[in-house]
Amino acid sequence: MQMPMWWEQVxxxxxxxxxKWAVWIAILAPGLAxxxxxxxDFLMNTRWLGSNPIxxxxxxxxxxxxxxxxxxxxxxxxxxxxxxxxLGRERRTLGLTAFFYALTHxxxxxxxxxxxxxxxxxxxxxxxxxxxxxxxxxxxxxxxxLTSTTAAIARLRKKWVTLHRWTYVVPIxxxxxxxxxxxxxxxxxxxxxxxFAALLGWRWWHARRETSSHATTTxxxxxxx
Amino acid sequence: MPIRPLTPADLPSSEITPESLYxxxxxxxxxxxxxxxxxAGASALIPRAAGAQQPLxxxxxxxxxxxxxxxxxVTSYNNFYEFGTSKDEPAEMAKGFKPRPWTVKVDGLVKxxxxxxxxxxxxxxxxxxxxxxxxCVEAWSMVIPWRGIMxxxxxxxxxxxxxxxxxxxxTLYDPNRMPGQRSPVLRWPYxxxxxxxxxxxxxxxxxxxVYGRDLPNQNGAPLRLVTPWKYGFKGIKSIxxxxxxxxxxxxxxxxxxxxxxxxxCNVNPTVDHPRWSQAKERRIGEFLRRPTLMxxxxxxQVASLYSGMDLRxxx
Numbered sequence: 188m189q190m191p192m193w194w195e196q197v198x199x200x201x202x203x204x205x206x207k208w209a210v211w212i213a214i215l216a217p218g219l220a221x222x223x224x225x226x227x228d229f230l231m232n233t234r235w236l237g238s239n240p241i242x243x244x245x246x247x248x249x250x251x252x253x254x255x256x257x258x259x260x261x262x263x264x265x266x267x268x269x270x271x272x273x274l275g276r277e278r279r280t281l282g283l284t285a286f287f288y289a290l291t292h293x294x295x296x297x298x299x300x301x302x303x304x305x306x307x308x309x310x311x312x313x314x315x316x317x318x319x320x321x322x323x324x325x326x327x328x329x330x331x332x333l334t335s336t337t338a339a340i341a342r343l344r345k346k347w348v349t350l351h352r353w354t355y356v357v358p359i360x361x362x363x364x365x366x367x368x369x370x371x372x373x374x375x376x377x378x379x380x381x382x383f384a385a386l387l388g389w390r391w392w393h394a395r396r397e398t399s400s401h402a403t404t405t406x407x408x409x410x411x412x
Numbered sequence: 413m414p415i416r417p418l419t420p421a422d423l424p425s426s427e428i429t430p431e432s433l434y435x436x437x438x439x440x441x442x443x444x445x446x447x448x449x450x451x452a453g454a455s456a457l458i459p460r461a462a463g464a465q466q467p468l469x470x471x472x473x474x475x476x477x478x479x480x481x482x483x484x485x486v487t488s489y490n491n492f493y494e495f496g497t498s499k500d501e502p503a504e505m506a507k508g509f510k511p512r513p514w515t516v517k518v519d520g521l522v523k524x525x526x527x528x529x530x531x532x533x534x535x536x537x538x539x540x541x542x543x544x545x546x547x548c549v550e551a552w553s554m555v556i557p558w559r560g561i562m563x564x565x566x567x568x569x570x571x572x573x574x575x576x577x578x579x580x581x582x583t584l585y586d587p588n589r590m591p592g593q594r595s596p597v598l599r600w601p602y603x604x605x606x607x608x609x610x611x612x613x614x615x616x617x618x619x620x621x622v623y624g625r626d627l628p629n630q631n632g633a634p635l636r637l638v639t640p641w642k643y644g645f646k647g648i649k650s651i652x653x654x655x656x657x658x659x660x661x662x663x664x665x666x667x668x669x670x671x672x673x674x675x676x677c678n679v680n681p682t683v684d685h686p687r688w689s690q691a692k693e694r695r696i697g698e699f700l701r702r703p704t705l706m707x708x709x710x711x712x713q714v715a716s717l718y719s720g721m722d723l724r725x726x727x
Binding site: 306 | 499685688
């Protein structure tokens, strides 16, 4: 099939020189802004995070985690669609970002929300299903983050691929955690569920197409899709 | 059940802060907050927006460390799903809402049912200012200077029949004026209910104002319920109907999640919400959490209403 000229031009776009800086800003700015807003609200009486800054910041960090998980899973479909192979390395960047936001969200909850109340923490981690699910998401991410170095990828080889399939479990746990935590308004969790379903659906469709039409001619690409 | 009179002496209206003072508090508080914050350092309470609040009406059961929550917080941090499900949406989405003219129907098991224009309804009692603690089921709290009349006066005027055991309240249903009602997050219209003795209790207010002014739309204009010993969602907003019944009314949040929200909704630090502990609360404007008080600190006035009841079952 003949592609239009502009599409060929889009696919030919190379990694721009400022890309690295743009990525750094995109992953750091929301978190730093949230922390700065909290400090400002308590120390300088501003209202960046509204009337209940601790709760607001906690929710912002949780939603940011989900957003970076979406971004992580969107890299491969985008790379394939646009032909931008240079996007591939951002899977690791964004996945690690999601992990650090999840960790910050958890520390925010322990330090600022329940303020190191051991009884609250113990009860939440044993009795409140949505907190157990959220904590499980963080626990699943931990070994993935620890094995994200180039050295670990080289050392673990095929085991790394299997281990990192757990990536797909994290957003499911994350959304269930979010969904269970809302009182009645499930609009946003539903929206993100649909997005995740679409990103996972694309992989399934892509894998099927690959096996049916190219199975004998194209060697499988290394690494998880 | 006898109604126990409340003790605090009425403060003269001269004690009420002039509007010009409290509306500008944010500005000097910004400066004061910085100074105090610097002094307090890492110490306990960082008074982000607390500050010395003048007495505003009668401080019912207030403790020395209960300072009225600033106007900005009272009027911008609202749960009012009829105008959106986030806390800041109601202030924005309710801007164009016109709370007058307004009619309230008082009917059901009463000898004198009637439709009242708002001002006529308020003539049933003496309009007074009362400062109450307000504890949301989500574990945050405020201190709010309400203006209103005792619900008991409205009910007495309607003369409940001997069969009346409960009071049911209904919010306006009008998706054109309350756009949140277009999505089915709750069963509309919002309804709430009280046992008749709770409704007749002198702490129970029908509020038409806050901080000495008419209720802002996002706070439930023009008329809302205030039951300070119960979780905030009991305080149904924009009331159009007060109906006396012999059966326990169905209530919106109980319909939505019966395992999480019961009929009584009494503030109780020993009975957890299924998804969080109710033992502590975050007072808006404060950094550290405070312990939650039984019946939100109104046990002396209301505990007798529930003597012999299992409050674990009747949450």
